[in-house]
Amino acid sequence: MYVCLSFCSAWASYMTNSPTVIVMIGLPARGKTYMSKKLTRYLNWIGVPTKVFNLGVYRREAVKAYKSYDFFRHDNKEAMEIRKQCALVALEDVKGYLTEEAGQIAVFDATNTTRERRDLILDFGKENAFKVFFVESVCDDPEVIAANILEVKVSSPDYPERHRERVMDDFLKRIECYKVTYQPLDPDEYDKDLSFIKVENVGRRFLVNRVQDYIQSRIVYYLMNIQVHSHSLYLCRHGESNHNTEGRIGGDSELSPGGKQFAHALRGFIEEHKLSDLKVWTSQLRRTIQTAEELIVPYEQWKILNEIDAGVCEEMTYDMIQNSFPEEFALRDQDKYHYRYLGGESYQDLVQRLEPVIMELERQGNVLVICHQAVMRCLLAYFLDKSADDLPYLKCPLHTVLKLSPVAYVSGVATSCIKYCSASPRHGLHQICQILPLFHQGTCKFPDISGGNGPSPHRPIQQVPDVLNGIEIRALRSSCKLGSRCLHSVPVPQV
Template sequence: SPLLTSFFFFFFLALLTWIVVMIYYASLSSTAGAPNFANPPTVIVMVGLPARGKTYMSKKLTRYLNWIGMPTKVFNVGEYRREAVKNYSSYDFFKPDNECAVKIREQCALAALRDVKSYLKDEGGQVAVFDATNTTRDRRDLILKFGSENSFKIFFIESVCDDPSVIASNIMEVKVSCPDYRDCNKTEAMLDFQRRIECYKTSYQPLDPDEYDRDLSFIKVIDVGRRFLVNRIQDHIQSKIVYYLMNIHVQPRTIYLCRHGESTDNLEGRLGSDSGLSSQGKQFSAALARFVEEQQLKDLKVFTSQLCRSIQTAEHLGIPYEQWKALNEIDAGVCEDMTYDEVKEKFPEEFALRDEDKYYYRYPAGESYQDLVQRVEPVIMELERSENVLVISHQAVMRCLLAYFLDKSADEMPYLKCPLHTVLKLTPVAYGCKVESISLNVEAVNTHRDRPEEVKRGPGTLIRRNSVTPLTSPESNIKKPRIDDLDEAPIENLPVASLALCSPPHLPLALTGQVSSCLGSTHLTVLNAVLLSLPRTWGFDSF
C-alpha cells in the first residue's frame, strides 16, 4: 500500500541520515587515526650533540615522572642502532657522507618512533622520552609531524655545553664504557668519540627561539644548568619537567637517609603517634653524631620531621637542622596509636584491604603511600638541588625517598627494608644511584612487616578510594628495541657488498629482522558498539 511504501522510504532515509551523521562526528573525533585525548600523551624529544648529558637527563626525568605517577619510558635510538649494527667499528659510521649508515640511523629512529606510538596508544603510557641527537631541523620536523598525526604533544629538551672539561668528563665517565667501546682502551675510545662529535657538528642546527622554532615548546639547558631558556610551556606536565630540570645538578655529593632512633612506641609496636626516644634510641642519636663527625662532610645539611623522635635524634649532631612537616610519618588516621593486632581486631576489613595493596590503601581519615609521594615531592626537589644532606625521617617516608633514588615501583615501595639504627648512604652515579647500608651497632626492635604471601595482590576494590594514575613498574623504563619484527627490509634493494661500506671490511654488520623505511602500513580497526560502529585508521600514513 502507499502508506507502507512511504513508511519504509522514510525509515531508510532516516537510517541513512543517521549513518552519515555518525560518520561525520567520528571524523571530528579522530585526527590521522589518533583518538582525541582530553590530556594528550607527551613525547619528550632530546636535542644536542653527543656527550651533553641527554641520556643522563632522560633517565633521571623518567625516574622522576614514574615516581610521581606518570607512566614514562625512554626510547634510546642508540640502543636501536646497536641492535641493528651488532659491532661498532669507528666514527666513520657517523659521517654525514656515509649514505648507507645514514639510512640505517634514520630507520632506527623510525623504528623507535613506531614503538613510541605503540607505548602511548596501546600500553598505557603517558610520557615517552625520545633520546637521540635530533640535531637537524628535518629530523625535528619529522617528529613534529609524527606528533601532529597521532595527537601527541611534543616537548623538546636541548642540552647545550661548550665547556671542554665537562664534555671530557662525560666521555670518560660514561661513553668509553658503553658497548660501542667494549674492546677498546680508554685513550682510543676517547679519541674516536671526539671524532664522532665532530661528525655531528657539521649538520647541527640548534633550536632557534627567535625565528624558526619560536612556536615550539622547549627548554634549553645551557652549560649543565648554569642557564636555562624556556619557551612556550603548554601544560602541567611540561611545567613539572621544567621545574625538575632546573633543580638537578651533577656535582658530586652524598645523601644519607636514616630513621629516627628507636621510640617508646616502637617498643610497643604502635603506629604513628609522637613519642620520644627509648634508651636505645638515645644511644643511636649519640652514635649518629659520632658517625657524621667521622665522615668530615663539608657544608652538611640536616633535615628532620616535626615529630619529637626525629628532632631528638638530631639534637646530638651539633649541626643546625631544618624541620620539615613533609617528612612526618604517614598519617594512620583512625588507626593512629594502635598496634597491628589492635587494628586487625577492631578494623578487620581495613587490615585486609591494606594487605591487599599497601601502596594505594588509604587509612580512614589518614594517608596512603600514594598520598605520601605527593607530600614528599618538595623534599625530593630540595635533595636534588642540595649537595651533602642527612635526612632523619620515618619508615614510610624513608621508603618513598629510597624508591625515588633507587627507581623502585609502587608495588615494591611499601616493602623496602629501612631498619632502625641503620644509615643508608646514597651516592649518585652516572645513570643511577649507589647505595650502602651502614649499621651503627645499636640494637633496636624490628618494625618491618613482610608482604603477606597468601593475599591476592592488585588494586581491586581500593580504586574506590584512589583515582590517580598509578606508578608503572620501572623494570624496563628503557624500551627494548623491536628491530626484529618490522614489516620490510631496512634498506630496500641494497646489495650485501654495499652494506659493507658502512664500516671497514673486517667488520661483520648484522641487521637483524625487518625495518620499514617508512613504517607505512595502515591498520583498520573496527569498533563494534551499540550506537557506533565505525572504522578508524592507525598508522604512519605520511612517512
C-alpha cells in the same frame, strides 16, 4: 590487579590530558641520556607512566659491531639510511607504548640535531595526536664534555676493551661529525611556535618556550632543579621510639633508651667520617628531633618529612587495627600503595607531599635526612627507581644509615649500608663487619633486622663494587665486637 591498573590509569589521566613525546636534542656527551633517565624516574615516581627509547640501543641492534666515528659522517649514505630506519622503528615502539601499553610519556633519547629529523617527529606526533616537547642540552664547557666522555662513553657498548685515550679521540671525532649538520633550536624564527626548554651548560641558564600544559610545566620545573655535581645523601630513621617498642604506629613518642644509644652512635659516625659540611634535616616529630639533637650540629625541621598520617589508626598496634577495622585492614593488604587510612594518608599522598624535598635534595650538597619508615621508603623509591608496587615493601630498618651517592651523568646511585649494634657501655656502638648485596634482581634487600647469627666479629673493612640493574653498589661494613643485644632485635611496625 584490574582495580589497581584502573586507579593508576585514572591518576595518570589526571596528570596528563594526552600522551606526550619528550624529544631530546643535542650533540653527543651533553648529558641527554642522564637527563632522560632522571626525568623518567621522576615522572614514574609521581605516578605518570614514562619510558625511555634510546636510539643508540636500536642502532647497536642494527649494527652489531661499531668500528669508528666514520659511521656518523653525514656523507656516509649507507649509515645515514640505517640511522633513519632505526629512528622510524623506535618511533613505532613509542606509538605502541603510548597507545597500547597505557603509557603517558615517551622520552625519545637521541641527538635529533637536524630540522629534518625534528620535523619528522613533529609529523609523527600530529598523525597520532601526541603532544611533542623538546629538551635541548647545549654545552660548550670542555671540562664538562671531557668528564662525560670519561665517565660514560668509555664504558659504552660501542667501545668494548678500548684504550681510554683512543676512546676519547674517536668520540671527539664523532662529535665533530654531528657538528657539521647540527641545527640548534631557533626560538626567534624557525622554532618559535614549538614547546621546548633549552638547558645551557648543565643548568647554568635556561630558555623556556611555549609550555602547553601542566605536565610540561612539571617537566620544566624538574629540569631546572637537577644539578650535576658529586654529593652524598644519608638516609636513616629516627632512633627507636617508645612506640616502636610497643608495636604502635604513628604518634609523637620520645626515644627509647636504645634509640638514644643510636643517636649517640650516629654522632660518632658523623665525626668519624668528618662530615663537617653536612646539612641535617628532620621532621617536626620528637623522635627525629631528639635523634638530631645528639649530633651537636645545626638541623632543619621539615613538617613535610613527618611520618605518614595513619588517621584514626594513629598510636594503635596492628592487632588493634585488625580488630577495630577489619575491612580497612583487608583493603590495605590488597593495595598498600593506594590505600588511604581513614582520616589519614596513603603512600601515594605521601609521594606528592615529599616532592619539594626531592627538588631540594637534587640541588643540595651533602645531606643527612633523619626521617620515618614510610618517608624513607618514598625517598628511596625515587633514588633507586622503584615502582609503586615495590615502594611500600622496601626494607628500612631502624638504626641503619644508608648512603646514596648520585653518579654524575649516570642514572643510579652508589650505596653504602652502615648498620649499628650495641656493645658494652664502655665501647659504645660499632659498625657491623660483613659484605652484603643491597639489591638483587631489581628488589631492594637490606640486612635482616630480626636477629640471626650475626657477622664474624673480627673481619676487616671491605668494599665490593658491583653493578646490578644500572645501579653502582658498594656495601660497606667494618669490624664489630657484638655486645648484649642487637638494637634491631625489637619488632618494628611495618607502616
